[in-house]
Amino acid sequence: MNTVGTKKYLFSKEIDSYFEGVYNGYRFTIRFFKEAFTSPFHFREIINQCFEIGLKSLSLITLTGFIVGVVFTKQSRPSLESFGAVSWLPSLMGIAIMRALGPLVTSLICAGKVGSSISAELGSMKVTEQIDAMEVSAINPFKYLVVTRVMATTISIPILSFYCSFIGLIGSYYNVSNEEATSLQVFYHNAFTNISFLDIFSSVTKALVYGFTIGIVSSYKGFFATHGTRGVGKATNQAVILSIFLIFLEEVIIVQIVNWIRYF
Amino acid sequence: MEKDKIQLINPEETVIKIEELYKSFGELEVLKGVDLTVQKGENLAVLGRSGSGKSVLIKILAGLLKPDRGNVTMLGKQLGQLQPKELDELRLRMGFSFQSSALYDGMSVFDNLSFPLTMNIKHLSRKQVNDAVEEALDAVGLIDKIERNPEELSGGQRKRLGIARTLIMKPEIMLYDEPTAGLDPVTCAEINALIVEVQQQYKTSSIIITHDLTCAKNTCERIAMLIDGTFLKIGTFEDVFNTDEEQIKKFFSYNFTL
Known part of the structure; x- marks a missing residue:
């Protein structure tokens, strides 16, 4: 047992607070599932939040998705050319974008844009006692603020992910059509030829998991923000970093599981 | 106005009863065995220096913090024994005006x-x-x-808007946390008048947490002096002002002259 000042720690202040954070995050997630499936349900607020998240991210996702499509196609062309396999470019892009790039790019953008916004908003509400004000007005702030936002990110990010994939393929077609005469129809036919149901399923699963992660991490960090405006800044920063870290971790795990199913 | 205020109070009916309340944060003891009652229709001010535990006390009354020990009974319901739904039902009968x-x-x-x-x-x-x-x-x-x-x-x-937001639910109990903090003297006087108006119009019983002696004197029938986590004196403003208790005299000497 270590002692710092008058407070006693099991290991050290940092290690103890890390495990405390993990445990609190776990309890927060369990509470989400308990609250999400009991009445009252704030459907209107969920729709409002979906609209907010979708609209906020749409322009950035359009631009980024298009650029990813163009750049990835441009980068892949020389390698395929050296094998005389340029005709496989649409197929390669279809697989790359649908399986990995669409959900990943969308979730990384949303972790930055939507996650920081949720965390900052809830953090500000916490430090200005607005969350306490809801509680004393007999309104469950967890249900109204957290459940609605987590639901909204879990619903919106898969939709945005498909949109990003679609725009990415348009970017890819733009690059392909500049180099050789290909119609959009043929390009899309080739792009989707090698995409299986498992690819679509894994893409949706990834986007759902990433959306949930962004929502829960950002809400958790914002909901427990302390120490005034500085604390809100810190919570926002931690929400983005932790969301991105967890998204990559989940990517590795989901890819492993999908590959295992694919070759089973 | 004094006569009207006294008529509102029903000494037979206690709406808030605090018994042996303790609260600590880590090793810092904030409340050390607090006892207090508020009668129906009464406005009671809790006076004390910054950090004396006033806001902690009011947050316990609103159910935002849990005490370590002791009982709080509001409108006949013991806070510690309420289920979340019952606590929400009770909260609908009280208003909380935040600092x-x-x-x-x-x-x-x-x-x-x-x-x-x-x-x-x-x-x-x-x-x-x-x-x-x-x-x-x-x-x-x-x-x-x-x-x-x-x-x-x-x-x-x-x-005012914060107070209006609580009034919309027609509360029976009002909890004011530093209602005049950070306001100029004219606005303070307006808020004090509003607190009395709310008491008379809505027939509320209130606890007013403040370190503003003018607010306490003009809005409340009784004052409770919270010093070092306990109530050193509870009584009318004059009773408290004229006490021989050194710490209370020191508090008043820095703040107020009748």
Whole structure:
């Protein structure tokens, strides 16, 4: 047992607070599932939040998705050319974008844009006692603020992910059509030829998991923000970093599981 | 006004009863065995220096913090024994005016008031909501600000709006946390008058947490002096002011001359 000042720690202040954070995050997630499936349900607020998240991210996702499509196609062309396999470019892009790039790019953008916004908003509400004000007005702030936002990110990010994939393929077609005469129809036919149901399923699963992660991490960090405006800044920063870290971790795990199913 | 205030109080009916209340944060003991009762219709001020545990006490009364030991009974219900749903039902019978006003920035003045109403009472018609909002805003003199946003209001107006938001649920108990903190003397006097007006119009019983002696003197029938986590003296303003207790005399000497 270590002692710092008058407070006693099991290991050290940092290690103890890390495990405390993990445990609190776990309890927060369990509470989400308990609250999400009991009445009252704030459907209107969920729709409002979906609209907010979708609209906020749409322009950035359009631009980024298009650029990813163009750049990835441009980068892949020389390698395929050296094998005389340029005709496989649409197929390669279809697989790359649908399986990995669409959900990943969308979730990384949303972790930055939507996650920081949720965390900052809830953090500000916490430090200005607005969350306490809801509680004393007999309104469950967890249900109204957290459940609605987590639901909204879990619903919106898969939709945005498909949109990003679609725009990415348009970017890819733009690059392909500049180099050789290909119609959009043929390009899309080739792009989707090698995409299986498992690819679509894994893409949706990834986007759902990433959306949930962004929502829960950002809400958790914002909901427990302390120490005034500085604390809100810190919570926002931690929400983005932790969301991105967890998204990559989940990517590795989901890819492993999908590959295992694919070759089973 | 004094006569009216005394008529409102029913000494037979206790609406808030605090018994042997303790609260610590880590090794810091904030409340060390607090006892207090508030009668129906009474306004009671809890006076004390910053950090004396006043805000902790009011947050325990609102159910925002849990005490380590002791009982709080409000409107006949013991707080520690209530299920979340019962606590919410009790909360609908009390209003809490925050020091920071705690207005929802994302909402207009109208929405700030209609939000607790529509979230707690389903199937209200638009007219019923409009009427309730207008009545509450009228009571605090902000009817002309109905379409504004909270950030467009002055400090005093924000305090009034915070009070109006609690009045919309027609509370039986009002809890004010530093209602005059950070306001100029004229606005302080207006808020003090509003607190008395709320007591008379809505027949509320109140606990007012403050370190503003003028506010305590002008709005309350009794004062409770919270020093070092315990009530050193409870009585009328004159009783407390004329006490021989050294710490209370020191507190008054820095702040006030009758």
